């Protein structure tokens with residue numbers, strides 16, 4: 001369903017900002033060098049890698065927040081290049097930025113509904129369905145400034161899902177959450193899989209990866225170092241502990 005083929009991203013390398021990095025090429029810095037992998041609906045794919053490996057850059061390219069420097073992204077066999085196609089098919093959760101303190105959850109979701117050009121009837125159906133799933137139906141008319149971090153994260157999830165995308169991109173969805181809130185997020189991600197969505201999730205938490213991911217793509221210095229199941233990753237990384245296998249593969 002989703003094919004990422006030879007995707008690369010090059011930034012200008014400002015002098016003295018990086019040293020001793022194999023991705024530096026004169027004035028250029030190749031954050032992603034050549035990324036290829038494929039996945040299907042109902043998969044939960046872990047995008048793994050050490051700090052700076054290129055996870056966020058890749059996820060932002062998939063959601064058209066960033067443009068790619070090379071490569072092809074295909075959905076159901078067709079190359080997608082227009083921003084509008086990408087926006088329609090992908091939903092991004094990347095922290096709780098843009099949840100304006102003085103707006104209510106409903107106002108924020110209405111704002112994003114307008115950006116995605118969702119008609120009023122569809123919007124009302126979506127907001128009812130999503131707010132029940134995320135248990136925010138009782139907070140919809142409360143201002144964001146009164147929300148805890150976990151509640152804000154649920155609104156951010158609702159925002160990512162408001163246009164009913166086929167593919168959900170989650171950049172570190174449980175970072176900074178307490179155990180019950182993180183567990184809710186994990187359950188919610190599992191529900192998305194049951195709804196037939198493809199979920200790509202970046203996380204540093206290997207126990208979450210073991211619980212959630214049907215497959216992982218491990219990035220290292222802007223390349224794919226490993227892809228396969230967590231069991232295959234342990235075998236390749238020569239450890240029965242996923243975090244040790246991760247460390248071995250990243251060395």
Ligand SMILES: Nc1ncnc2c1ncn2[C@@H]1O[C@H](COP(=O)(O)OP(=O)(O)OP(=O)(O)O)[C@@H](O)[C@H]1O
Pocket residue numbers: 011012029031049050051052053054055056057058
């Ligand atoms: N706009 C930019 N300009 C220049 N370099 C950038 C830019 N955005 C990211 N980079 C660089 O690209 C590399 C990959 O960054 P990215 O944020 O994708 O890594 P990551 O794997 O998500 O890391 P982390 O786990 O720390 O969040 C890093 O070296 C980063 O400094």
